[in-house]
Amino acid sequence: MLCDLLYIYFMNETFVSNWKSQVKKGTLTFIILNILKENEYYGYELIEQIRKHTEIEIAEGTLYPLMNRLKTENLVDSKWVEQETGIPRKYYCLTEMGTKTLVQMNEYWKNLENAIQKIIK
Amino acid sequence: MLCDLLYIYFMNETFVSNWKSQVKKGTLTFIILNILKENEYYGYELIEQIRKHTEIEIAEGTLYPLMNRLKTENLVDSKWVEQETGIPRKYYCLTEMGTKTLVQMNEYWKNLENAIQKIIK
DNA sequence: CAAATCACATAGCAATACAATGTACTTTGT
DNA sequence: ACAAAGTACATTGTATTGCTATGTGATTTG
Numbered sequence: 499m500l501c502d503l504l505y506i507y508f509m510n511e512t513f514v515s516n517w518k519s520q521v522k523k524g525t526l527t528f529i530i531l532n533i534l535k536e537n538e539y540y541g542y543e544l545i546e547q548i549r550k551h552t553e554i555e556i557a558e559g560t561l562y563p564l565m566n567r568l569k570t571e572n573l574v575d576s577k578w579v580e581q582e583t584g585i586p587r588k589y590y591c592l593t594e595m596g597t598k599t600l601v602q603m604n605e606y607w608k609n610l611e612n613a614i615q616k617i618i619k
Numbered sequence: 620m621l622c623d624l625l626y627i628y629f630m631n632e633t634f635v636s637n638w639k640s641q642v643k644k645g646t647l648t649f650i651i652l653n654i655l656k657e658n659e660y661y662g663y664e665l666i667e668q669i670r671k672h673t674e675i676e677i678a679e680g681t682l683y684p685l686m687n688r689l690k691t692e693n694l695v696d697s698k699w700v701e702q703e704t705g706i707p708r709k710y711y712c713l714t715e716m717g718t719k720t721l722v723q724m725n726e727y728w729k730n731l732e733n734a735i736q737k738i739i740k
Numbered sequence: 741c742a743a744a745t746c747a748c749a750t751a752g753c754a755a756t757a758c759a760a761t762g763t764a765c766t767t768t769g770t
Numbered sequence: 771a772c773a774a775a776g777t778a779c780a781t782t783g784t785a786t787t788g789c790t791a792t793g794t795g796a797t798t799t800g
Binding site: 640677 | 755756764
């Protein structure tokens, strides 16, 4: 009896936490491009910004490869900036293509949001 | 010049369409559970329901494996229903655990939605 | 002076949407 | 009457991507 409850609880926990990770998968790129729309940020700072804005925790092992992908895709550009003290920081900014892509993403997101809201209602 | 434009256009197209697929990745389970909350549906019908509600196209090769996963996870149950004519249909319904999971998903979704709306604003 | 934080990076794993392909029955168009 | 399209299920293999684990090295804090 207790066993059943624990089973259901843990199955549920792992499923939900896995689902959260899956939802991130799509939205993360979208969130990052939106944040970069306003300002240039370096990697570590981006993680903090996202935590502050969305309460979503992103692992560094997630962000750095993602930023490299975005650079390969020509959606962001990056430049090293030397610091007076400490390790130089790599700042990212949106490219023209990144901006255009973001517009399309925003449209799709609005549609999705509306659709889901209708279903949940 | 034209070459550049075409390059950017297609890069952008494939990136965006790929991104859409990534966004689906998380939301699809969520959408399906929400739809099953109201009614029992069979697979093919679910695809139509989703298309009607969200204008999102789902491939059959996406849906059927997904439903099997959801059944393995004990979020949905299924039963075969014979038809007077044609192939029997497999109807899906939410389990108790599916309902509970859906509640948690709804909460997470609301948070995410709010967070993104703040960022986009 | 050790621990925590800052700041970058990579390799391997797991999850999942899709394309392609297959089966089999029914309806529709000509 | 028969081909085409639609209904309804299913599987295999691929690509993408977030995460864990791990590593480097500098700086700040207790």
